[in-house]
Amino acid sequence: MEPVTKTETLDIEGMTCASCASFVEKSLSRTPGVQRAMVNFATEKATVDYVPTQASPATLKEAVINAGYGVVERAPDTSAAERSAEIDRQKAVAYQKLKRRFGVAVGLALIIMPLSMLMLWPAIMQRINMQWLNYALLLLTLPVLLYCGREFYVSAWNGFKHRAANMDTLIAVGTGAAFLYSLAATVVPGFFTSRGLMPEVYYDTTATIIALILLGKVLELRAKTQTSAAMRSLIGLQAKTARVVRPDGAEVDVPIEQVQLGDLVVVRPGEKVATDGLITEGSSALDEAMLTGESLPVQKQVGDPVFGATLNKTGSFRFRVTKVGADTMLSQIVKLVEDAQGSRAPIQRLADKVSAIFVPTVVVIAILTFVLWFDLAPAGTRLPLALVNFVAVLIIACPCALGLATPTAIMVSTGKGAEHGVLIRNAEALEKAYQVNTVLLDKTGTITKGEPSVTDFWTLPGQEAGQLLQVVAAVERQSEHPLAEAVVRHAEAQGGANLPATGFRAVEGKGAAATVNGQVVLIGNRRLLADEGVSLSPTLITQAEQLLGQAKTVLYIAVAGQAVGLIGVADTVRATSAAAIKKLQALGIEVVMMTGDNAETAAQVAGQVGITRYFAEVLPADKAGKVKELQAEGRTVAMVGDGINDAPALAQADIGLAIGSGTDVAMEAAGITLMRSDLGGVVTAIELSRQTIRTIKQNLFFAFVYNTLGIPVAAGLLYPFFGILLSPMLAAGAMALSSVSVLTNSLRLRSFNNH
């Protein structure tokens, strides 16, 4: 048998020529277990096929290091947890550096400001040499420029080389112009005085703007780290180790990365499930809230799936690993949320277009402002006025608020959604969900549980009901029919004995028979009893007809040749459905139901949950057609479904919501996936989308108004009428506040809670 190989890509460090590459390649090829190694010098990557039982990423790395080269940890191969930890660490370092630069800027600005104001007191000014004071200010400003504000100039220059202009460009050009003008006034004041100008300096403007913008950045960075908090806590849920049962029966704790498919893993009460798998032994109640948002623990037994990162509450069990790494449910959720955070909402498109052309346009506006002021202002003050307005335009126009408006809101809300078990595929889905005015529910599996359960247990007078139920359960336990399962579940919920049954036989399409307590027990449809020669009493027939009238399936019970009771089975409405539908209606949304059932059953279920409009007897193939029908009425339709046959309807709807961790096909077709199997998620999704879009609109409004109103004011448009000019320092303060307020507004979504 061909051994199963794995492929690993390594980033090689330190190769200087093609012969290095072939050397690394040889050294890897010689490593035991390696079947094929290829090293690409240009991309500095090695692709290695190896047999996992003989080699591991660690031994491969060792081989490279032995050859004298290094292996760089490759970002996508490290787990999401490590990757985010590394990025967090870097961000923390950057934050510390930023705070230090901000501290220095504030300290120096606090000295520069009062010194610059000395000229307001002529008495003091007479005793001080202007020239000397200017040089002192220059010395104090230099560190602010070269240390605190260095990043702006470097970034602006790098951008300029790439013909890209960013917000740093504006700050750099603005403060740079104020500084250079002041520098000239300090070094060659004669040039100014000879032309009848006061050699004014703007060191205080330069220093204060830099300090204020750094303040904005400090606050921005602090808020930004909070926007991804939900995601990070999700990634942090991953278990670090798993207790694997070795073939010899020994239990060993191994790092999660080393767990392989097919491994047997033990989970004790209070422990986290390491990865996804199927229970092979034992049973327990698991808290799956981290994945589904469902707060009640879920009972699991042999054969049931368990998911990594969920919490084992009560019992201890063993499970067989079916998924590891990126395939696990948690990783898929993380991936889905990450994807959603990378997507752009249609509402953002305008802002994107504006951002792209914004900075160069502002630079042009600033230049024109300078020219106009220079040409129109009185000769004695035209240069300083032109300069001050030029700087003010550049500083206030910084479009960071615009850039932050949508992404931060999307970041917070998608993370929040995941916390509630609502997975949003992309920002467009979020925006669509906001517009929904009609929700179409597929009855089975959404309003109802989608599986039969016992609704009635009726016995002839004189029968011991509890006893009879256990007798019936004894027979049904041996059957695999879904109806039989429902009966067993019902009996187990009532508690009681686990009776032995012998001579079990299933009668195709009719029911089953077995001997319990020495008596032959029959359970099945009317045909079964007729075939076995059991007659039905009139009361039993009336009772059965009543159940059939309620669209229930009826099972007949006979013991020792006597018909003694009836079981009514139906797909029952979920306990949460009515409340969720009521909430949707309260949000102004019309809820419509569709079902394959006959009109009578449909009416009954609809009435039970408060739905007035429904489609009955809808064939699976016609589901998408019903969505179209509603859309033709001019409605924006959200379709909620769970099954594979709902996929076309989910895709046809303006927004599809797949319910339950359901089928992949349904998930593919849906814009939103609800991990929890009840309609509460639909309410959460719609409320969340409404709040998010509202926040985005507020943000965009704020950013747009701020920039479009701010620029003309800074350019001095109000001056001829009201004598209002915007000081560059005020502009810097306003600009710092704008992005902070947009972020704060987005962070308000963190308090979203629909319970």
Place this chain on the structure above:
Amino acid sequence: MDTPAIMVTVIGLALAGFVLWYFFFSARQTANAVSSSSGVQEVAITVKGGYSPDVIEVERGKPVQLSFYRDEENSCSEELLMPDFSIRRDLPAFKTTLVELLPKEAGTFTFTCGMGMLRGSLVVK
């Protein structure tokens, strides 16, 4: 208008014209992807005040691996967005971040920094 005013006007207008031309109309740097032996189209991009190269041509239907090396610490470039492929990545400074995608349709897809100011485009043929 006196001489300085005329000078400022002329220089100012020239400068404004230059800014518009330089940022909007000048030629861009284009690069083609290199196909590796495994059929992956690989492109190395340096992020420093912009993306170089900033126009990348790839073929449709073949996986693309973009390796972004961020050669600066400025916050402007710390995020990478490729909205058409639903990709948002943090680019750690002085590190290479791999971005993999499969272009299924031909067209020009922009990628930008978090605020949409640094821009590049992926041209799928």
